Amino acid sequence: MAKNYPKPNDTADNKERLNKTISNMEAAEEAMKFAEGKELAKIKEKNERRADSIEDLKSEIQEEDKSRINGYI
Secondary structure (H helix, E strand, O other): OOOOOOOOOOHHHOOOOOOOHHHHHHHHHHHHOOOHHHHHHHHHHHHHHHHOOOHHHHHHHHHHHHHHHHOEE
């Protein structure tokens, strides 16, 4: 049986992932105007998770920038 290993953290695309997540969040906010009931609740929940991801990505990007400045990367 093959073992599943987590993908290595590729920090090279963090800014691209950040922009894509922000774009998806904005599109979902537009979709909320036309949603109701369970669909609206799902969109809100997903956007809450996106907001958390955005903060985490921003923090990670800042840490990487500091590491580059200090010569660690």
